[in-house]
Amino acid sequence: MGSLGVEQAINASLPGGIAEKLTSPASVNGDCEDGPLGYGFEDQQTIAQLELIDDLQKLGVSQYLNLPQLVVVGDQRKSSVLQAVTDIPFSIDDKMCTRFATEIVLQRTAPDHPTEIDVCIQPDPDISPERRQELLSWRPIPFDRTATLDKTMMQNIFQQADDMIFGSTVRRNSPKHGRVNRLSSSILKITRRGPKERNFAIADIPGLVRGNESNSEHRTAKNLVQNYLNNPRSIVMAVIDVVDLERQEIMQMIQQLPDEETRVIGVINKCDTKQLKSHDWVFDLLRNDPARSPHWLKEGWFGLRNRSPSELSISDRERDKKEDEFFAGPEWSSLQKDALGRHALKTALIKMRNRHVKRSIPDLIFEIQSKLDECLLQIQQLGEPRATNQAQFTIVNKIATEYSKGAAGAVNGHYEELTLDKQFARKLIRDNLDSFKADMVARGLKIPFITSKQDAVAVSKCTHESEWGPKLLENYSWVQACINNYRGKEDIGEVNSIVKSQLWKQQVASWEEIASNALNLVERTVENVTSSLFEKVCSDESLRLKLRVWLQDDVQKAAENARIELQRLIASERDGQLFTLHPMMVFRTQQLHQERIQAVLTECTLKEPKMSLQQAGSTPLKLGSIPSDLIIQSLLIGNAELAGVLKTHDSLAAYHEVALYRFIDNFALQVVERHLLGPDGPLLLFTSDYVTQRLYGKENEAALATLAGEDPTISQKRQDLNAKRESLEESKKRVQSFKIL
Template identity: 25%
Template sequence: MTSLDALQTEDMRKIMDVVDELRRAGVGSVLQLPQLVVCGDQSYGKSSVSEAITEIPFPRKENLCTRFATEIILRQSRSESISTKIIPDKSRPLNELKKLKSFKKTISSFEDLPILMDEATKLMGLGDDIRSGSLRAFSRNVLSIEICGPGRTQLTLVDLPGLIHSANKNQSKKDVDFVRSLVHEYIGNQRTIILAVVSAKNDYANQIILKKARDFDQNGSRTLGLITKSDFLDADSENELSWIEPAQNKDIYFELGWHILKNRSEKDSHKSFEERNRSEELFFSKCRHKELVPNHVGIVSLRARLSTLLHRHLKQELPQLQKELDEKYKQTTQDLQQLGDPRSTLRDQKRFLMKLGANYKQIVDAAMDGHYETPCFGHIHAVEQPVEHPNNLKRVRAVIQHLNLQFARQMAQYGSKYKIIEDTKEAKNIMLEDLPKVRVEEHYAQQAKFQISMKRTEAIKWVQGVLERTRGQELPGNFNPSLISELFQDLSSPWKDLAIAHIIRIDDILKKVATDLLEYLSTPDISFRLQGKMKRDMAKRMERALAELEKIDEDRHRHPITYNGHYTLTIQKQRNKRNATKIQTLAEKRTTQTLWSKQTNSYVHSIDSIAFAQGFESEYMEYDMDKFSAEDAFNCQLAYYKDELKYFVGVVTKQVIERCLIHSLAGETLSQEIIGDMTAEDIKLVAEEPEETTCKREYLEGRKYTLENDQNTFRSALGIVQ
């Protein structure tokens, strides 16, 4: 094996040690490891190339090494040993898997290799008589040959079955497809260096492997073309010349280039590797191949190229390997966490639910209090998304505050049955006087289409009509106190429906949040089982909320009561405002003289006070007692409506939303107290782990254990201190 020293720079040895250690640790079952793969068309010299590179004398028995993938592992060791094992195809039946895994043989000499390989071949179900049809022609199992000894090079090489051009009496269409699938699997690995073997005996345009290499390595960045059987070309012939161009990488371009070899023929199979190498060197020194770059010809220079190639390739791939390993470990850990703690016993199940209840209450309480530090609340989403957008719903307090403010604004603008407009050019909405001018979201503004618009004069007539139908024993010019109640009931009639719509909207959001948090904190099966109970509990809370609203609405129908000083102040402001308007209008009519004042440097308007007083009495004195009473009642009604509106919004948001829907949400839907009161049967029904979950947990725990060992192996091989 000293002829493999070309692959043995110190840096290269260290990197190969790392990959070899990873392969021994089984990382290859988790990640795609870098490897050299020899592939080509059937009977085109693949095994001879592998034999020349590794200097391992493969048995020459027909249909042996080419019917399954053969993995050759070379390792440094103090003692000489040759061992084999079968890496079974995972899709095989369980009894066959056990039988194949049990195959582990060790020999002391290459002379015993044919016997050992023959035994492995039969164990795979691949007999000599393929034509009988009773035995498989090819296998997806892998025969692994490990060769250890002092001075051995750390190297792994895979020799694949040859690609078959077409079916024949010995190889069916199924065999053709099988081999192609196997080759695709190996060369499709982005960390595989493809050693594409082509034979000089045939036109390279007809050799399947070149197309396959292009299909899986379009840029040719990981393919090295190997030309074999060059000694079959007649010296100085056109045929020999036609192979010079690909060897010079001029026709079919590979980034790694091409290399040309002379393999041992059948009659030379008894010769040693030293004799083979001398024969090859002598051959290339006499033919036109001497025109090629020297390090692109012969097995010795090929090993040097492979050394550089492997060193560069592995050095580039190792960091990415470690990154992928860490990502797989992270994902496996997350998948395990998603399954939650094991729930095989009643004690485990109750502990699981108690922990779930504690976590649920903690997050729900934080959401209600407006503390959004925990990861489940996510990042603040773009401001162009509505506050109540699904991405923001878990921030419950912010959403509730936003919707309550919108509800208050909706009630101010659209809560009254009538939209009463002042009889002026500005046409102001009287119902919005003394209320803030705000923008209402489209969802709430839909109520605008249900409002009935009327001018102030029409409103006075409406009040007058009601007044005539509510007369009692009051003197003319006064109104029955029940008139205010009648007017208020009519004007505030939309309140209950608007409040119900708002309460339903809040309840829907709380249901969605509770369900989302349950799914976030638990597993899909637990979440599904608990959602039924949670929905029933939420429905009870909604019933209480609607019952509370019903009481508030009943209060709205009772005799008007208020002790708010703003009620009388509002009436006085309305009267003063209307009187001021009358006075200003009359003053403009009764202006008698306009003089320039030098002292004030402006015009001074003088008014005849007697004429002004007479005019005020004649123009604004109301002799219609019903109209006078109606206008006075209208002003009182507006003041009372605005006072009650603020009260109604307050009690709906506090007594209904806060008390009935928000307060104790976690405690009444999923808490440790609720779980503590559950029977053993209920706990088992909710928290018992399905069989598929148990199997998945076992798989993930095994995978996590393997990945942890792989990570330790990686760090140890790279000399990283944890």
């Protein structure tokens, strides 16, 4: 908000040299452009305090914190009071100025600066962006910045502003008794700058509309008044008319102010319309007896007799004469003269202002510091400025350097400088690979290989050795079926070489799906880690998104390379030769054969310790005469078909144990490590070298500006915040220096 509202208007009352500095001589028709002389209530300390408020206003700090101002509130017809107190030609012959708030701001400039006027509309914050921009760009037409702020100009400004805010067509064509909202929360702001001005602001607020919360005009008017009343440093001039006192809502609103006594002064307007007896409450208010009046104000109540409609063209001097003659009447003789007339009101306002400024200054430093802290935080949140190519390259390179440092730690398991668990890439990907391994072990085979225990159980169900072969072949039917399907010229017990390849393809058919799912999981982990690291090093969401998009082609390329690598691994394992040099292959094949013999032997011994082997043309031989394992082996290989099936099965089972972990390791190393965690992978791609190669030099200036150039709205916000910071910092110095003095 603005500064002390009575500053210029009632500073005309300063004595001697001070008055000469702040006022202009009376005009030829008796009007005083800056107010009449003759009031002097300021000692040196008060003058110094007012000068401080002037300095703060010149710094523009009133945009950011509350400074003393004059706020005029009431039901209706306040403009005549404003004109009487300030000598500014507020419109008093129509209602245009009551449809929206009007702020008159005077600002003192350097001695050689010409006096200029600026007019604008501050839009209602709730309107659409398009309408907001339309109001912000509005200026009166025609308009001379160097013209005098006289009655004609004021009426022209009000008329055009009214048409702009409400729409002239809507206003003129609206139904006589329609429910169109005639009030707006937009503000007309008129600023006059010049070397002879005294920094201050006056706020004229639309009069309160009678009604309740269901009436939109009532709500708009009440909210406007309340917003201005909430400024604890405002001087509130409450204006009421000579009507039923209890019907004037402003009385209720000011009584709800916690500091009503110290900053509210009451004005009864149009006292010449008072009716005998029926309006005796006017006298009660003007007497302002705290023991008798429920509406007592410490600063008092004052009566005015302003121009009637037929007196709009008379001079200020004539107006004052008529007011003095009216209050000299016998009906008013019982009242104190210092409660009647505009000069009495001005005298009280000057005293009130002086006290108010003294109370306001001590708290300013705390409010300035609070606003400054908030401003600095907002500037910090915007990040570093990026107006030039050099600044753009510097910030992108800085982000890349910080990012690559964090990414390297994440990949290498050095988490000291990382702030979140979701940035621990190595740990998270290790978890993914462990899940992949578990899934491969659990679901990697179409048909589980037969265990020695299963063979032993099958044998245990036989009553004679001749039943072993058929019974065991039931477990290996899937192997036997494949051998039979691909039979060629082989003898019984021999197996076509293609059988193992076909069986292997059937067995590992799920590897591609399991590995693809695992790759998807790892890619999501890499993406999540990358996103978290970017958030850590780049707080600017817009720039962060642009950088991610800029990197996307190479990120996608790495992902595609990972999938191509996976397909190669799958093809090699599924469609290639069943080949390995791993010594475990031979060892494991023999071990599976021996485990089967031992399991069967254990089962047979437990079932029949005296079991014998029938040999043709000879007496039965006791089991202990020949090594037991040889007997079992001879029974198993004696069936040529069974022997071929078991050999094929054991060879595949042993090969699976080698190939399974070979594939898991190759997936981890050749797919994940090489393509997703390698130097060209999504996680480690963004480095200072990467930025330099693609963005450094004149040939890359356009691309760099597109990538890292600051959004115009952010640039404007940064400019506004820097202006706010400078204003607050200088204001802080001024207030601190003043307190020291």
